[in-house]
Amino acid sequence: GNDLVVLGIETSCDDTAAAVVRSDGEILSQVVSSQADLLARYGGVAPKMAEEAHSQVIDQVVQQALDEANLTEIDLSAVAVTIGPGLSLCLRVGVQKARKIAGSFNLPIVGVHHMEGHALVARVLEKELQFPFLTLLISGGHNLLVLARDLGQYLQLGTTIDDAIGEAYDKTARWLGLDMRRGGPALEELAREGNADSVKFSVPMKQHKDCNFSYAGLKTQVRIAIASKSIDPETPISSASCKDRSARADIAASFQRVAVLHLEERCERAIEWALKIEPNIKFLVVSGGVASNQYVRTRLDHIVKEKGMQLVCPPPSLCTDNGVMIAWTGIEHFRKGRFDPPPPADEPEDAV
């Protein structure tokens, strides 16, 4: 149909998210329940704990998304849900919820790939963004350069051979004694106080003339720099002396400069590669949690403009994990007839 209303559910990692989106791109509601507090306390994602946290809030998050959209389940055209990649225990919470609703209200289900969601959500607000386009997806778990040739037709140009950039941000933030509930953004803020040329980190994979990434080596360089400046990660930045704070800010700024230089170099090359395959690409879409970083946006905007192209970055709330990207990608597939029929209404929960 023309006017679809789709509920999107996302539970692949540490956020429980739901949203209702219409096929004209209007976002009717968007709800995110974050496990950041839990993560900061335990220093990482423990699958069993994350699953429990999702289970505790999933009903409430979905209900709130419907309430804020002023809708009930019967108004929906379909339910979209993340089916991967992610922690399987966590994914299951979302999939079970989606199947329960779809079964009870006779709705089709659209299974969505999380990274496709990150890429396609850019099309909600940027109506000019047509296939084919190039996309850089940068988050805690992924670092991908993908040529999106058409819906469902993705050519991977590069990926990380070890860590993703978000992981490097998170670890660096922790070692600098920053608030782990918001490691990436806290590091971005601290970097503004520092001198980006003060610590000499080397740009990863200079000698590899491809589009792959590596952040494990940079993490090690940072750890060594922190030790050599006698910075104690156990001392929160709020209790650091003036001199100590400025040493931390210098590391933050220097790390960020090199981490993003690596992105810049890879994007430049990927644009050249992509233009050989699809000479008409006009857009680089940058999405995923790290794309909410203003320094990243500014630097990549520069590269893209030099190549005569345009940068598209979703607003920060649509860059980090959210339900809108899942609902929207569901809409795109549903329109092309790609969905599963409603599951049986009396399906037992553990059937999934």
Ligand code: KG4
């Ligand atoms: O896409 P996302 O919400 O979840 C994953 O799929 O991983 O991305 C989360 C990642 C985390 O590593 C977080 O530190 C990072 O995105 N991030 C940032 C910023 N905001 C979030 N990194 C750098 N600067 C930011 N402003």
Ligand code: ZN
């Ligand atoms: Zn993500």
